[in-house]
Amino acid sequence: MKAARFDYLRPGDVGEALAALANAEGAKILAGGQSLGPMLNLRLARPALLVDISRLKALQQLEDAGRTWHIGAGVTHARLEDARGRLSGGEMLSEVAAAIAYRSVRNRGTIGGSLAHADPAADWPLALAALGASVNVRGPTPRKILVAHFIQGAFTTTLAADEIIESIDVPKLSRAGRYGFYKFCRKTGEFAEASAAAVLDPETGVASIFLGALRGIPQPLTSLAQQVAREGKIAASTEAVSQALAQSVSGLDAVEHSMATAVVTRALMQVLAP
């Protein structure tokens, strides 16, 4: 289990990283390497060149940008975990970060890397979609795109080969806003069997519920979210969730449906907890 040969480049800034991506055949960004590393060692990923952006200062910001938290793509899960209590309006970020894999993985794994990797069972695509976060993409043409649109399928995003994620803007919750995040894993730190995130904020009017850990992208449960916003607990009963799932997510078998119902209901219970 030793990786196939690759070249390695540690660019000095984002521009250099982009130039490397544009010019080199088979170049691949290496951020924290916690998902890519296993693929490399298993020889399932065989890039010609790894462009290591893990030490780029420009990707390390964790800034209060007023209505959003501005998070550099290179910010590690552990940093967000340790920012618990200091991310006003972004508390969910710390909570989600703290439950990703294991601490020694969180110390190196990055939020940007997780989004770019787009593992359907991963936590960030789900949580950030529910939070209405946007991805700032750098490439030939800089662009900004909602996480919910950025992820296109299992391991698939709109990121082109010559683009990198520079940062993520996460809208803050107001003091009245609530979030819920529930994942069911067969064991601690493993891939989720089922997961759900819910964000409801009376002040901003945001109401979103997403179901994760599917074979493809996180699925929005829009009408359920709107109903819960309007009606509260009554709309979040197991039966209501079960029906909402039956209406908006196709292809779930009975077991998946039961798990999905449970994780959505439990995420909503966190939101609605007195």
Add this chain to the structure above:
Amino acid sequence: MTQGIGARIQRKEDARHLHGRGNFVSDMILPGQSEVAFLRSPIAHGRIRRIVKPSGAENQVFIRADLGDVAAIVAPATVPGYKLSEWHPLAHEKVRFVGEAIAMCVAPTRAEAEDLSEQIEVEFDELPVLVDTQAARMESTVRVHEQWNDNVFLTLNYESGFEAKAKGAPVVIRREIALARQAMVPMEGKAVLARWDDRTDQLLVYASTQVPHIIRIGLAQFLGIDQGQVRVISPDVGGGFGYKCILQPEELCVAWLALKFRQPFRYVEDRREHLVVGANSRQHQYRLTAHADERGRLLALDADITIDGGAYSAWPFTVALEPGQATGNLPGPYDFRGYRCRTHCVATNKPGFLPYRGVARTGVCFALELVIDAIARAVGREPWEVRHDNLVSAADMPYDNVARKHYDSGDYRKALILAREKIDLDAWRERQRRGERDGRLIGIGFASYCEQTAHGTSVFSGWGLPIIPGYDQATVRVTPDGGLEVRAGVHSHGQGMETTLAQIAHEVTGIELANIRVLLGDTGTTPYSTGTYASRSIVMAGGAVANACKALIPRFLAIGAHLMQAAVATMKYENGQIMGPRKSVSLRDVAEAWYLRPQELPPDVDLGGLEATVGFRPKRDTGAFSYASHAAVVAVDTEVGAVEILDYVIVEDCGTLVNPMVVEGQTLGGAAQGIGTALYEESPFDPNGQPLASTFADYLLPGPTEIPAIRIHHMQTPSPYTEFGIKGMGEGGAIAPPAVIFNAVNDALRSLGVELTETPLTPRRLLEAIDRAKSSTQPRVKNS
């Protein structure tokens, strides 16, 4: 505090590991060493049409033809009807499972060796794949081994009093029960490093093995060289669990390289290889019919067992071991007199079955304990009560059971009663009645077993295996400063035998534990033993160490008496002192006399000096039977299918405890593996014979949050047949957990009409069972 038998002594082996100074095979580098990688079959069954080595690298890539005279591994047994398989060290003409080694690549680094393996071209004519045992048995033309007339390694039939006892039984319970295929997953996989030593004219093989002396015999035999030309050294071993008690084809290949090229070569199995090639244990299917009376007293048991033997029979224990142990051990700790069992061990296109910790007993315990609970439900009694009434009673010990096992000693019922008390069944039943606020369902389960340990010649010779364990030997040698060296041919890979064998030596000699060194795992320096497996080492090597130490004491007295100029008959030996009527000399004085001042020795001194090699075999070698009752409480989340273990109690009796801390460690570790079997671990195969768990993301090994804080209570009933009454216990912990957890889960789900009988208990299996139970009782709105 005493340092001898029964003392809770910290381990001698800890310090090096705690400082990162353990010495595993993969830690060794010899000058000029090359690394080895294997090209492994991507298909489960096929004929090899052509292998093309990468051009320019022909002398770095080796296939079966290059190995010339190296013999295929054939593991004979005299069990009637047992069929032989030829397991070539590199695939010969055919591949029979995914992961079978086809070619061996050699390069300065492992990465480069893997680069080479990617460049080899292999063409196959694919053959239909036999994945399922039933299909393999029915198959009329496709053969795993062409020369066979079917795909069955072995069928065993056993019958004793069945018809008479079963006749007219008022309660008849039928169940189909199955265990998934599994890997053993020691944290260190296989590893072997070999070099040729011209000075000693020996092949030096460093191998991560439980059985260095057996490996030596096997390597010499299959390489076709003199036994004296092989020395096997097993350094620190990162867990074995049975995986490392057989001769591995990779060991044969790497030894051949060293023999042929007279240079060092090293192979270290990686995790993907382990999970693919090591998917080799636990897979049993049962059809049981139990006949009982109205109170649930078991009268007779009818069993049909199918074991998925995989493609090859490993040397020396053979694939016959598992069906033999299953047939013989299914009746468990119970007192009944009617038994009929047919066991089929079927060849399939999977890695060959190996003896994993608990060998067959995890399976038979799972099957029978589920049936005991089913009987209890059928007769409307508490499962523990029915279990209790069926257990062999202490008054009947020693007890010869329906499968001709001889249970030596113990109070099986008392262990169960203690387990019930310790888990506090009544309190949990009350809580179960009240219900949980979070909606989870509580269940309580029990399971009991007894475990044959340290069984020897009479048992193994009955199977006619190539290697039959006999007398284990130990060598003890007093050092010139009065310390002691102990050498034994067993090996330790976590069991702490450097400590426990020293405790036994201390018990006899009184030498301070700090001054006793235990040296294991080197055929060049230790006396012969078949090694460490079958929960035998502390009984066998412990007995040998005691005997060897005892042999030295008269010699201490004779020399001591001479030094004090007193009569030997007036001497006694106590704690390193030779005590005469008026004065005493120390063992150190005696040692100095023997080694440094021989002029002070008596003229008729024993020429064996201060060194003795003595063997041991129990008075009766049909096994010292350890036993235990486990009890567990689970909470079942019926929405996501999760099972949490809320409490877990083990009451165990392994006879005289040598070191309670080590016994607890072995028990806990075994139980953790059993919990893995129950809830997490599975090596599934797709219909093409592709293994679907090649990483730890697919193969879930229980971690710290999956294993509860298990509470252990000891009983100590000495075995009448062994030294100090010690019984073996290394495997026991792994036997009962699947049974106890399933019984607890089935207790929790009883109100839903759900009974689960297939390991592991994944959320999907659990939810599907609930779904099936629901749809069989009421119409259900289907999800679109």
Add this chain to the structure above:
Amino acid sequence: MTPIALSVNGRKVQALVEPRTHLADFLREHCRLTGTHLGCEHGVCGACTVLIDDEPARSCLTYAVQCDGLAVQTIEGFNADPIMQELRTAFSREHGLQCGFCTPGMLIAARDIVRRLPDADARRIRVELSGNLCRCTGYLGIINAVESVIAARASKPTAVTSQAAAPPPAPLQAFAPTGEVARASMAAPTPAPEEAHKGWTRFEESFVVARPPQAVWTIFADIPAVAACLDGVELTEHDASTAKGKMTVRLGPIQAGFSGSAVIERDDRALRGTIRGAGSDRGTGSRTKGEILYRLAPEAAGQQTRVFVTVEYSLQGALAQFSRSGLVLELGRRLVADFAANLNARLVGAQMRAAPRTPFNAGRFLWSWFIDELRRRFGR
């Protein structure tokens, strides 16, 4: 080879390394610090845990080149560390190790817990240690050891107090939601129940093409054109009924290049076709066989065509050996969906999707060829 300079256990080390050499191999083989063990080499077992710039990390997932200029600390480098001494004593007392293979990584992870979470209870210790697997002990001795070290340190006056719990939030108020983050649902793939080939995975898809069946049928006869609509396919040779080439498949960072051939059968009257192919990827040692059945049916009064596709395949080798086989199925479905989109684009002359999601170099070449080809044929 790349030159690196780093600090290992406080000592400066300079070396030339292959970029693919991971830190654990570098430490073990080059620095001869063999206390760092390799238990899985894919980041799950934790045996290889070391400190990189004072933070625990998997040395199997970090390449040595990445540590240029950084400080690495291994189990051999803690002899002056008081927490580590306490842990060692406690591990021995509590029987927190048996074979010793997981122990170095376990100790480094445990030390991080003692430092970072001075009031962790047994449950928290278990959660925090969940990235370290032990096969021998059943964990209890390990947990007890860490707990005892934390307890002993807590009784000293230097213990750090944890953050005060936040006041409980007020319940959520009902509100009228605004805006919409979400987008439309997409079907998750489910394997079709029946299987024609034993052990093969099968799925069915259909899609509509905005052209009459005969026009679609003609295009389907054009092997280069069909190939051009399949992302990542490189055609090396072909005639009317056979084709050879390479297909590059990517799923996230996974990439496999299957070289192989296909046989094509067409039934002009029934507008049905079969493509049977097989290929292998030497890199991952994977092999695949597949059969695609397609059938055209008119829709919208014959102005459109519904293409029914049944795909059956088997996969062997490393790529097949994962339990998350749903992902491979998803990949297959996506290939069909992309094919449909590409075909439609080709037939109606639309621009290809703005940003191809899996940009293959080979694919790009074919795309430009295909746009030209399509303009030529349909004259738009």
